[in-house]
Amino acid sequence: MRIRASVAVTTGALVLSAMAVPAAQADGGVGDTKITKVVVDGDNRVDIGTSGLKTIKVSVTATDKSGIKGADGFSLTGPDYGFELTGKPSCTAVNATTSTCTASVKVDPRTDFLSNANAGTWYVEGVARPGRAPQADTGPRRPDGGR
Numbered sequence: 001m002r003i004r005a006s007v008a009v010t011t012g013a014l015v016l017s018a019m020a021v022p023a024a025q026a027d028g029g030v031g032d033t034k035i036t037k038v039v040v041d042g043d044n045r046v047d048i049g050t051s052g053l054k055t056i057k058v059s060v061t062a063t064d065k066s067g068i069k070g071a072d073g074f075s076l077t078g079p080d081y082g083f084e085l086t087g088k089p090s091c092t093a094v095n096a097t098t099s100t101c102t103a104s105v106k107v108d109p110r111t112d113f114l115s116n117a118n119a120g121t122w123y124v125e126g127v128a129r130p131g132r133a134p135q136a137d138t139g140p141r142r143p144d145g146g147r
Contacts, residue, residue: 033068033130036098037061040076040124050109058086059102061094062128068099069131076105078122082114089126101128 039059040046048054058074070091076084086103093099107114 031064031130033062033064033128035060035062035126035128038124048107048109048114053106053108055104055106057102057104058124059100060089060126060128061098061100063098064130065097066130067093067097067132068101068128070129071101072127074103074124074126076122076124078118079120080117082118082122
């Protein structure tokens with residue numbers, strides 16, 4: 001399932017502000033998988049100064065009747081060819097059918113070539129993978145490794 005949610009971004013003296021992520025809108029998908037929520041940095045606002053490294057956290061909540069077993073890295077795209085890519089998300093089950101997958105990207109305005117031209121609406125795009133996540137086997141074992 002692919003999702004593309006917009007994030008408004010404004011820049012002033014190289015300050016990015018991601019604001020007001022609208023409700024997620026799916027660009028298509030397979031089966032019953034749906035992205036139900038996208039959150040950037042907890043409050044959908046990201047401020048990046050001119051000199052320091054900033055870690056941006058992206059969370060995507062997805063649902064499917066068979067569960068969510070994982071997600072691909074999220075891409076963030078913005079005006080003037082703005083582009084950032086998160087690492088591989090880790091997913092936590094909310095219930096049997098819904099999971100929230102979270103990943104982050106480190107942005108450094110000194111090396112990531114961000115400028116006022118990157119101000120405007122940014123988009124978060126992600127892919128959620130339906131299916132049951134592998135469950136940890138935590139049951140008791142005999143000394144020989146058997147049950």
